Amino acid sequence: MTKHFMPRASLVALMAARPAGIVGSVRNDANPGKIEELLKEVKSELTRISDDVKKTAEQALQQSKDTGKATDEVKAKADELLATQTKLSDAQNKLTEKLEALETRNQDLEQKLASRRGGGDKEVKSFGEQVTGSDELKAFAKGGARGTLRISVNQAITSVDGSAGSLIWTQQEREIIGLPRRQMTIRNLIPAGRTTSNLIEYVRQLARTNNAAVVSEGAQKPESNYTYERADAPVRTIAHWVHVSRQAMDDAAQLQTEIDGELRYGLDYAEELEILKGDGTGEHLEGLVPAATAYSAPIAMTGETMIDVLRLALLQASLAEYPADGIVLHPSDWTRIELLKDGENRYLWANPRGTNAPGLWGRPLLETQAMDEDEFLVGAFRMAATIYDRMDAEVLISSEDRDNFIKNMLTVRAEKRLALAVKRPGALVTGDFGNVSG
Template identity: 40%
Template structure:
């Protein structure tokens, strides 16, 4: 029941009271003239009184419903019907409707878009505009997996043999019959386990039935969250507590092979390339935090010109002829370079997948649905010396050196 309906009922009540008043005046006038046969008019007055009582009952019921919703129709906190019924004019009229008196209620309110508990507040009638779908936060770009060699496995572990030592004694045979030089090789066995990365969400069957796109949205967010965690693990996994043994954990620490007295961070990255090249593993890329790459691109020469490219360039980020991968999985101020395609490999045991189930007894009883995202993989870092890591730090020449 709205305020408009209350006003209509109040208007009906006023019409009914006006009608009773008119008939009461007519009855009083005819009695004054000494007319005797007035039974028909008295019946009409009685019917009008009954009709007025019916309108008043409907108005009272409407006011109670509106009160239960916490609504109010006037600035004083009283409904229109309440004000009419409680007015002195109505009380006098109700005592003797045939007396010729009448009851009147003036309604004065400016209708506005306000939603306050006051007369004229019609803001609740204006529906809100609701945009479809869900506005998702931006996803971080995932890149590290694309740098690594790919593989699959049907086992729960990867075992490989790698060379751990080489004694090169190659040389001349001094003269015929002399013993030739003997070289040695040393091998070691390495095993890496397949790790499981997974997470899930629960939702009621009702909301999944009623919101068509919700299940696909949840699946997409679960998949992205899984890959985001994988990206960080490929770099930073510790190898303990079920984690992957990440590349940064095993990489070789930067040590300037050229022993320069000074260098910039751009020079430092070139020296890291040199260190990997000396280990016979030509690097195929850099991994940097986006903040550090921005600092490098903004470096200028003595004339204010950008050293790396120019602001209008559309070329992909490159440095010293190698691709630069920007990821927030790399801590700002750190770098990694190396032969990602030769020195390490990902083995997928179970590709990333989504499963939906209600098989859990408790879920079945509660009408819940479990949406699970899971993958199983192993990371083999064949040659730690193929990867060079370090802190981005320029080196200044020693004063007086």
């Protein structure tokens, strides 16, 4: 066999022995440039082998014409060339498919990168995607893929989708975050008792004429006079309700407790307003402020301040023989008093670093938004009035309300009953600061 008909030993032997191994190798899979180079060599060798097959076929044909048959050497050479041609064709097809797959993957990567630069896709790249799309690999393939290439892969675990995002569970707080609640203070000023009736009747003294005096022996004694009146304090009901579905009450275990607390708070809120400001009409209680004595300065002063007015109101109660035991103000008014300063910007009343409880002239001071701004109430609260509780706060749940049963609804009702008897109106003094300075 002449050298002209022999294939290149290195490449043909490699193709004949392991064409599938070449195409499927990991090294070539990660190096598109290397695959292109190998495919070019396979195509070139396939073209040459095809030419050799053609020439061998012509040689066999000529021998057949000359001698009547082809020689065994020509037949063997033809068989070898045809087998090599078949393997090279298979290798070419596989290399072409592999190269097309790599090109498609690179296009997908480029689209994803472009999308990420636009901020629309936050997909995390896999190891293979980062390797095949790296600039280092492209430069390595362009340079002939010689030597060793090291590529750093940044595969940090993050909270985005595609990484550890699906493993992160939200944390639920079971406590219901409610709205703020006002601190109730007025009831604590007044003594409380209980009653089993719906009306409190009592007698209070209106006037006292005291003519007690020293007398001589045998002389007529002086006569004194006292006037009384009968008064009453009816028991009033404070109530409200809310509609809740049976499903919500059954499925949310904390809901019943929350509703119970809200309804009770609503009763206390309304009660404080009634105790302080109830006008006594209709079903309202007669509150402390409407029943109190109007402020009238016992002594004349000029340039009165808020602190002066309060001291004069305390004096008015004391002169009525009811030494005051407390003061009630709106929080804004107490703040104005605390912020009073002298000519050198020193606080007159408050110490910003102190922790003293609110108070003036030795009496405790209560702040409540139930009082209006510029309004005050002072007096001997424990002598002035009494609260009579008929029924403590009660919360009931029922389905027997209108069409609750057929709608699977529940009515939650809260109510309390009490009476307020302002027995000594003179023990309370109320008024406003008007235009007095701080």
